[in-house]
Amino acid sequence: MAYQQYQAYQNNSVNTATPAELTLMLYNGSLKFIKRAKKAMEEKNYQERNVMIQKTQNIIRELMVTLEPSAPITKQMMPLYEFAYHCLTQANVKNDMTQIEQAEEILIQFRDTWKEIIKQERIRQHGKGVKL
Structure with a gap:
């Protein structure tokens, strides 16, 4: 029962989110999967590591295809x-924690920047901040 309520909440969150909030959800999801991949790597659970890295x-890939090709920022974001x-x-191939941490750092920076953009937009629209 509680799981069904959680699923309903999650579905509602996605269905009512703005495009900016959906992007933030993607960043948060990627970081959640990286955290799980790192844990699996430490536990030598290679199958779980592989699944979590692939999810990330x-x-x-989804974030890449949503970039507007003609936008100047795309030329800066795509290489990252x-x-x-x-x-x-x-x-994944080398079971290398350093590599996964490099990816994590980039995604943290994108997520934090995106959170700040949403915050500033809300302040601009409503005249006050809303906690994310």
């Missing part, structure tokens, strides 16, 4: 996404 890579994706591939 899927999110990065590509680098994070490559780091995750290397982390």
Whole structure:
């Protein structure tokens, strides 16, 4: 019962989120999967590590395809996404914690920047901050 209520809440959150909030959810999801991949790596659970890294890579691919090709910021963001994706591939192939941590750092920076953008937009629209 509680799980069904949680699922309903999650579905409602996604269905009512703005595009900016959906992007933030993707960043948060990618970081959650990286955390799980790191834990699996420490526990030598290679199958779980592989699944979590692939989930993170899927999110990065989604973020990449949502970039507007003609936007100037795309030229700055795309290489960082590509680098994070490559780091995750290397982390998976070589079981390399350093590589996964490099990808994590990039995603943390993107997430934190995105949170600040949303916050500033809410302040601009409503004249006050809203906690994310």
